[in-house]
Amino acid sequence: MAIGKSAGIWAVAGAAALAALAWAFWPRPVEVEAAPVRQGRFEQAIEEDGRTRLKDRYTVSAPVAARLERITLREGDPVAAGQVVAWLRPLMPPMVDERSRREAQARLEAAAAGVDRARARLERARLALREAQLEQQRTERLAADGFLSASKLDSVRLALAGTRRELDAASAEEDQAMHERALAAATLQSFAGTASVARALAVRSPVAGVVLRLAQPSASDATLPAGTALIDVGDPRHMEVVSELLTTDAVQAQPGRRVVIERWGGPPVEGTVRRVEPAAFTKVSALGIEEQRVNTVIDIASPPREWLAVGDGFRVVVRVITNSAEPALLVPIGALFPRGEQQAVYVIDGRRARLQVVETGGRNASDAWVRSGLAAGQQVIVYPPATVADGQRVKVRRP
Structure with a gap:
C-alpha cells in the first residue's frame, strides 16, 4: 500500500516537471508598441527657417x-x-580777406561793363539790320524796273542774311554778359561774411x-x-517673410501655396507664397556642404493684430504646404516598412500580428496618409521588432 502511494507521488511530480518544461519552452508573445489608425487632417510640407522684413523700407x-x-x-x-x-x-561761408573781396568787387564791375558793351553791340546790330532791310527794299524796286542786275539783288539779300546773323550773335553775347554779371554778384554776396547765417x-x-x-x-x-x-x-503693418529654400524644394513652392509661419514667439499665422526669385545662389551649410538655395518671398495673410509683435528681421520657421487631405486615414510613420516595392504594416488581430500591404498617399515627419488597406480604429505595431512575423503572437506593451 505504501509502495502504491509512493508511485502516485512520483507520477504527479513527473507530470508537474513535464508541465514546467513545456511552459518554459512554449513560444511567448512578443512585446510590441501599438498605435491606433485614426482619421484627421494630413499635411505634407517643406519646413525651413526664414526671417521677416518690411515690404517697403525707406x-x-x-x-x-x-x-x-x-x-x-x-x-x-x-x-x-x-x-x-x-x-x-x-x-558757413568761408572767411575771406580784404584783397579777395576787392577782387570780387572788381570782377562784378567788369561784368557790368561787359553787359553795357554787349547791349551797345546789340543796338548797333539792330540798326545794321534795319539799314539792310531798307537797302533790300530799294534794290528790289530798281531791279523790278530793270535798272539793276539780278546779281546786285542777290548781293543785297546775302548782306541782309549776314546782318541777321550778327544780330543773333549780339543777342547771345548780351545773355552771356548778364550771366557773368550774376555769377560775379553771387560770388561777392558769398564773401559778405559778415553775412547772415542760412536757415536750417x-x-x-x-x-x-x-x-x-x-x-x-x-x-x-x-x-x-x-x-x-x-x-x-x-510701416511694420506691411511685413513679409523671406526663406532660403533648397532649389529642389522651391520647385514645389509655387506662388499661391499655403504657408504656416510659426515658432516666432506666438501662435502660428497663415501666409501664402508670393514669389520664388528666378536666380539661386550657393550657400555653405553648418556641415560644410555647398547647397543651392533660392529666396522665396511669403506674404502674411493673417490680420496684423495677430502678429504685430513681430519686427523687422525676426527669425521664424515656415512650413510650405505641398500636399494636404481631410479627412485622411493616418498611421504613425514608424509603423510603415517596405515590402518589395510596396509599403506594409503589422495589424494586431486579437493577440496576433497580421501583415497588411497598404497604399500611401504621402508622408510627413510624424504620420503617413493611407489611401487603402486599413480602417479607422485598427491597431498597428509601431517600430515592429525583427522577431515579429505574420501570425506571430504579440503582447501590447503598456506605457
Missing part, C-alpha cells in the same frame, strides 16, 4: 552737404508722413510708420556729404 538721406543737428527720435518711435525727422545746418533745412519722412534705425544718432560737427543716410523708416 532710407532718409541728406539732400545736400551740411552739418547735422541731433536727432531726437529713437528706434520704435512713430512718425507721420511729412514729419520733420532731422535738421541740417548749411555750411528740414528733412521730412516720406511715409507714416516707425523709426527702424538711426544711422546718425548724434549731432555732427563734421560736414556730412550729400546722400549720407540719416534714418530708416517703414
Whole structure:
C-alpha cells in the first residue's frame, strides 16, 4: 500500500516537471508598441527657417552737404508722413580777406561793363539790320524796273542774311554778359561774411510708420556729404517673410501655396507664397556642404493684430504646404516598412500580428496618409521588432 502511494507521488511530480518544461519552452508573445489608425487632417510640407522684413523700407538721406543737428527720435518711435525727422545746418561761408573781396568787387564791375558793351553791340546790330532791310527794299524796286542786275539783288539779300546773323550773335553775347554779371554778384554776396547765417533745412519722412534705425544718432560737427543716410523708416503693418529654400524644394513652392509661419514667439499665422526669385545662389551649410538655395518671398495673410509683435528681421520657421487631405486615414510613420516595392504594416488581430500591404498617399515627419488597406480604429505595431512575423503572437506593451 505504501509502495502504491509512493508511485502516485512520483507520477504527479513527473507530470508537474513535464508541465514546467513545456511552459518554459512554449513560444511567448512578443512585446510590441501599438498605435491606433485614426482619421484627421494630413499635411505634407517643406519646413525651413526664414526671417521677416518690411515690404517697403525707406532710407532718409541728406539732400545736400551740411552739418547735422541731433536727432531726437529713437528706434520704435512713430512718425507721420511729412514729419520733420532731422535738421541740417548749411555750411558757413568761408572767411575771406580784404584783397579777395576787392577782387570780387572788381570782377562784378567788369561784368557790368561787359553787359553795357554787349547791349551797345546789340543796338548797333539792330540798326545794321534795319539799314539792310531798307537797302533790300530799294534794290528790289530798281531791279523790278530793270535798272539793276539780278546779281546786285542777290548781293543785297546775302548782306541782309549776314546782318541777321550778327544780330543773333549780339543777342547771345548780351545773355552771356548778364550771366557773368550774376555769377560775379553771387560770388561777392558769398564773401559778405559778415553775412547772415542760412536757415536750417528740414528733412521730412516720406511715409507714416516707425523709426527702424538711426544711422546718425548724434549731432555732427563734421560736414556730412550729400546722400549720407540719416534714418530708416517703414510701416511694420506691411511685413513679409523671406526663406532660403533648397532649389529642389522651391520647385514645389509655387506662388499661391499655403504657408504656416510659426515658432516666432506666438501662435502660428497663415501666409501664402508670393514669389520664388528666378536666380539661386550657393550657400555653405553648418556641415560644410555647398547647397543651392533660392529666396522665396511669403506674404502674411493673417490680420496684423495677430502678429504685430513681430519686427523687422525676426527669425521664424515656415512650413510650405505641398500636399494636404481631410479627412485622411493616418498611421504613425514608424509603423510603415517596405515590402518589395510596396509599403506594409503589422495589424494586431486579437493577440496576433497580421501583415497588411497598404497604399500611401504621402508622408510627413510624424504620420503617413493611407489611401487603402486599413480602417479607422485598427491597431498597428509601431517600430515592429525583427522577431515579429505574420501570425506571430504579440503582447501590447503598456506605457
